[in-house]
Amino acid sequence: MQTPILHALSSHLETLPPQERRLGEYILKSPASVIHLGITELAYTCGISPSTVTRFCKTFHFKGFPDFKMKLAGELAHQPSQTQYQDVIAGNDLHKIVQAMEANHLASITDTTRLLDMNELRRAVDALCKAGRIDLYGVATSSIIAQDFYQKLVRIGKHATAFADSHMQITSASSLGSGDVAFAVSYGGETPETIDALRCAKDSGALTISLTQYGSNTLASLADISLFSSSLEEGMRRGDMASRIAQLHVIDILFTGMVSMEFEHFIPKLETSYQNVQIYRKQREGNSHA
Numbered sequence: 001m002q003t004p005i006l007h008a009l010s011s012h013l014e015t016l017p018p019q020e021r022r023l024g025e026y027i028l029k030s031p032a033s034v035i036h037l038g039i040t041e042l043a044y045t046c047g048i049s050p051s052t053v054t055r056f057c058k059t060f061h062f063k064g065f066p067d068f069k070m071k072l073a074g075e076l077a078h079q080p081s082q083t084q085y086q087d088v089i090a091g092n093d094l095h096k097i098v099q100a101m102e103a104n105h106l107a108s109i110t111d112t113t114r115l116l117d118m119n120e121l122r123r124a125v126d127a128l129c130k131a132g133r134i135d136l137y138g139v140a141t142s143s144i145i146a147q148d149f150y151q152k153l154v155r156i157g158k159h160a161t162a163f164a165d166s167h168m169q170i171t172s173a174s175s176l177g178s179g180d181v182a183f184a185v186s187y188g189g190e191t192p193e194t195i196d197a198l199r200c201a202k203d204s205g206a207l208t209i210s211l212t213q214y215g216s217n218t219l220a221s222l223a224d225i226s227l228f229s230s231s232l233e234e235g236m237r238r239g240d241m242a243s244r245i246a247q248l249h250v251i252d253i254l255f256t257g258m259v260s261m262e263f264e265h266f267i268p269k270l271e272t273s274y275q276n277v278q279i280y281r282k283q284r285e286g287n288s289h290a
Contacts, residue, residue: 003075004115004230006031008060008215015216019048020056027072035073039065059216061226075114101241108242109249111230115214116253124225125257127207128158131181135206136162137169137197138185145185145211145247152255157269166193173200180206187229187243189217198222211247 006028013024023046027034034042042065043050053065062068092100128134134153138146143164150162163169173182182201186194189212199222202208210223213230220226229246259266 169197
């Protein structure tokens, strides 16, 4: 099974310019040898220029060749999930379905964790903590991820919005400004409505964060901070399942990171929201029995 980096490269190979495609083909053929080469040696081996190598790395959201080489070496040192993502099978035994879902979700979380860029993650947590207002964008399945993050942020007193309607996303994005954050979720990174909303927020002066599958995509390229989830699943319905778990994994990390960073500020708000829910729920139950 390919690592997340090699899978993303393989998936986007045909879209690359000829010289970058030549480099990609060499990396896919001999990934272990790449980590022992300098940029000049690799460029010479592939018959391209060092600047092409740098451009190739930035296409896949690396800071440069040293960053690419370090992360590829890390993936090769830790073998990817041995269990293949499993698709929906007609008439499958329920016991096997339970095992398949467990394997898919565990693999998705593990693969996503290996993709996390700690510097980008820290920047995202810091920006979210400091944000005066947070807009959350996503449609279809990604809207569910945005709504999950919304209910978490509201519990700690952050001013957040998560409109499912694409027109309202643009309307809300138009009123953002410096000091605000727009957070957009799209597994493929090519959802037009989500791209439009994030672009509008960026034009309005907000800092932008994306959460997409790993690899080259429009939304990640547009964002100031790009976060990625696993892109290894394929098939009829596995994407919506495994990608949702992977993205929720990232959301939980961000939320926990925010609370940890400003513990004394957020924990009282979290506790107050919990206590108020308990108080008013008990009052309603008491009234229903009266």
